[in-house]
Amino acid sequence: MDFRDSPAEAEFRARLRPWLAANNPGLPSSSTDDEYWARQAEWHTALYDAGFFGLSWPTRYGGHDLPTVFDVILDEELAAAGAPPRPSLGYLVQGISRHGSDAIKDRFLPGLISGQERWCQGFSEPDAGSDLAALRTTGTIDGDEYVINGHKIWTSYSDVADWCFLLARTEPDVAKHKGLSAFAVPMHQPGIEQRPLRMINGITTEFGQVLFDGARVPAQNMIGAPGEGWRVAMTIVSHEREPGELGYVARYAKTVKGLEKTVRADPGAFSTEQRDAVAWAHVQVEMLRRHVCRRLSERLDGVEHGPGGSIDKLLMTWVEQTVGAAALAVSGSRSVLDADDEPLKVYLYSRAQSVMGGTSQIQKNIIATRILKLG
Template identity: 40%
Template structure:
């Protein structure tokens, strides 16, 4: 591994830290914040091409930006799906017209995107999708349902994987469509209320929703190839920024253990040290991967590592708090909802870490078949 930060990277980091200190405001409206980022050129740093209103940065500079952003207390991003998933996919597979139409608004923070992949019967097994898109002249009519769609209630556009070839099966006959969300009566978004009380995910129902023929990415019937390419962009520099957040959560759990006296328990101390050591290991593994290890199983290994780690941290957070972690605020009322505290949210939300983004079972199968060369799992096996 040869991954280090140069003087130029340090100067870039200082610029990013200074700008964030001057502009970051956690209370800022997310759309306003996206436009602020875009106006300063901070959106699209990782794109392989410039010229869309973005500036590009080296890999190490992207890491510096991601880490400084995570430390700054800036608002959570609502434009990351367009910036980090769709944009690189359009650069790789989109037409010149598609790139010119969609990349500048993403770089400006003017258009937000969501991802229309998972369905009630096609989550980890994405090839089983049933949402259909029927060609009707110069457009497609889309019917079906997507689920666990992050930020669908805020998005202007959705990239949808749909079946455009009738009676096709599995990964054949799929297309990657760019669909405007502002279609009253044709698209309905229903928030999914989670255990945490929040509704970041949604069900999305398409009832004859329209997508233009020229907004098929990669060509009709090539949706699986494009969709898998997009998933390759899902884990990268953002993993290191995620670990900054993990470190802050771990620090809070350590402080909670000291305040509650749980740190006197040698088992708790051992668990805290283990969490710290594993987080350091994950960082070095992420840097090794970004440094060009070329291992096709690296994304799956990373997902297995952080999902289990974060879930154990959530369990540890409530353990060190004791009984206090299981009750609400002093002014709780059975007739009104209340806000969960940070440890309670961490525990409840992290239960899903080993499922979303590809379950642990799926990641192990990828490693077994694509890296270790083991026999494929029989279809229909339980």
């Protein structure tokens, strides 16, 4: 058992550190203003161009074929430098890699990984949230194309996306989990209308709804086989539940570092409760860092992604919401005197973590029935 770097890991860290010191763009730690996502795109390109993005993905598609532990090192160094987190694309890369044909992978992975082409994920609908398989968006074959009609909601980055990883019902007459297929749908076309959705922290650019009215997608853009959509979706959500995949540890650590700096500047101005809240947030983030190391190490034994991802998702949610609560605590009365207060926005943003990627209640159902075997 060793948490230390191997020689290759240490060499990578030594190469990364000076680059970060010179290139940290100093963005806020989460989307607390409408400029955030535009600047996050520049950060993606900068990381990619310097050879520090897509570390564990195949070289053929623009990655570096390194073990996943290198992603953890990247996250640690991003956190230590107070730099923005790496873009969270792992779940889309996994979905395409595991289910897409070679032609699909060759066509879409390079642009996704390099950031040249941007993606959103069209899963949830107004009447299909936790009950995802109840979705009603249809994909109807018409020659060598599918015609898409329906309404997707809570779609992150839909305003800037070039492609939508869409789940649609292509076979209406079979059981609800079996009639779904996944597609790479081009977003820039007349049959698609994107409407921003304002989040509770006031942000209007991250979240959207997407209306499909006769949108068209080539049949060859199907990811996986017809009717394989549910399996594709489960691959994606299981990866979307993993803190190691998402790189959020760096984001949380950056926020806590900021809070510690605020308190350190004038320790006497903060109450015991405020100081406790910051220290507890530090404890939680450290727990998640080590938890990610442990999980990735277990994977060296070939342990597959499974219901354990739900444990990780719940832990990650508690960490994010503890950090959000600490931000609110440190801000004190400023949070109610100024709606633009950044800690207030961090706190409000943190409430989404127990819903996105499967609610905490769904995760607990999965843990209880599939890990504890209760039911």
